[in-house]
Amino acid sequence: MRNTILKTLLLVCFIATGGYSQNNRELQQMADDDQSARNVANIDWEKLNGADSLRRIRVLELIKSGKVVTGTDHLNAGIIFQHGNDTIASALAVKSFKTALELDGSLNKWWYPAAVDRDLMRRKLPQIYGTQFIKDHTTDEKWQRYTIDTTKVTDEERRYYGVETLAEQELKERLMNQQSVSEFYQKTKSISETIEEIKRQFKQGTLSAYNISEEAVNNFGYELLSKDHNNEALKVFELNTRLYPDAYNTFDSYGELLLKMGRKKEAVKAYKESVRLNPENENAVKILKSL
Numbered sequence: 211m212r213n214t215i216l217k218t219l220l221l222v223c224f225i226a227t228g229g230y231s232q233n234n235r236e237l238q239q240m241a242d243d244d245q246s247a248r249n250v251a252n253i254d255w256e257k258l259n260g261a262d263s264l265r266r267i268r269v270l271e272l273i274k275s276g277k278v279v280t281g282t283d284h285l286n287a288g289i290i291f292q293h294g295n296d297t298i299a300s301a302l303a304v305k306s307f308k309t310a311l312e313l314d315g316s317l318n319k320w321w322y323p324a325a326v327d328r329d330l331m332r333r334k335l336p337q338i339y340g341t342q343f344i345k346d347h348t349t350d351e352k353w354q355r356y357t358i359d360t361t362k363v364t365d366e367e368r369r370y371y372g373v374e375t376l377a378e379q380e381l382k383e384r385l386m387n388q389q390s391v392s393e394f395y396q397k398t399k400s401i402s403e404t405i406e407e408i409k410r411q412f413k414q415g416t417l418s419a420y421n422i423s424e425e426a427v428n429n430f431g432y433e434l435l436s437k438d439h440n441n442e443a444l445k446v447f448e449l450n451t452r453l454y455p456d457a458y459n460t461f462d463s464y465g466e467l468l469l470k471m472g473r474k475k476e477a478v479k480a481y482k483e484s485v486r487l488n489p490e491n492e493n494a495v496k497i498l499k500s501l
Contacts, residue, residue, distance in 0.1 A: 233282045237272060240265050241286035244293065262293045281314025285321065292325055300329035320372040323363075331356055338362040339371065340379045343386065353386040355379055388421040391430045401434075401442040405449055412453055424454040428463055435467065443467060451480075458488035465494065474501065 244265060247258055269287050272278050278287055288306030291299050307322040320341075327337035336359040345353045365375040374382055395404040408427060411418040431446035447464040454460050465480030478501055484494040 231279045233280050234272065234277055237269065237278065237283055237286045240268065241289045244290050265290045266294055266299060281310045281317055284310035284313065285317050288321055288325060292328060297329065297332045300332045304329050319370065323371045323373050339368055339373050340376065341373055343383065353383060355383050385421055389419060391420055391422060391426060392433055394420065401445060405445060408449065424450065424457050424460060427453065428460060431463060440467065440471060444471065456487060458484045458491055461487065462491060462494050
């Protein structure tokens with residue numbers, strides 16, 4: 211009997227402290243709306259700023275009424291607060307993301323350092339993690355990492371929060387300022403000229419004006435594929451296997467299109483090479499077993 215009473219008391223305490231708390235659906239919807247409103251072309255910023263303001267007011271009401279409880283709730287609150295235009299909102303974002311991680315360490319940690327850096331920017335201070343990049347008249351309309359104090363945070367801490375290391379940030383800045391291969395193709399309307407340009411840019415290494423990384427070239431191939439330009443896409447995928455012969459994904463993509471075009475023998479060869487380079491490529495292993 212005593213054990214039963216004790217278990218009941220523990221259960222009551224568990225519930226009272228939010229053990230069975232569910233995420234606030236209204237807050238989740240507002241956070242989703244916040245993000246989706248920014249994933250459209252030709253954003254009406256005046257309209258969006260107005261909607262952002264109303265969302266922040268509503269979040270403050272929810273906090274005051276005790277309806278922001280779980281880690282996810284605080285994460286969603288931070289997502290909304292971060293788009294405020296003053297240090298009050300940016301500070302609330304930092305606090306929200308910090309609380310979110312304290313309550314649930316499985317949540318996306320990147321939001322916190324991003325909020326910290328954004329808050330420091332608003333206060334005209336150097337960022338410390340390196341998540342913020344700017345592009346305006348002060349940078350000659352080129353992307354540039356916002357001023358950073360590199361002494362405050364280690365690369366190990368950056369990795370913990372899912373932030374690029376200082377060296378990776380420098381590379382990111384360079385890539386952000388490179389043109390896309392797709393832009394060149396749109397200008398020339400010629401796949402042969404585009405492929406020759408990719409080859410020329412590849413020889414330029416870090417001085418290349420275009421982003422001809424393995425991923426960028428592969429994405430260009432899929433862009434062509436999405437428009438049913440299969441033959442052109444195949445040329446791009448094949449070129450990528452030559453530019454990056456040690457990258458398993460280039461052969462995976464090449465094999466995928468070869469198979470789609472009915473060139474089974476060549477597809478098998480490409481998939482086998484992908485598996486040789488990466489035995490853990492489950493997609494290629496699965497397809498080879500089915501052929």
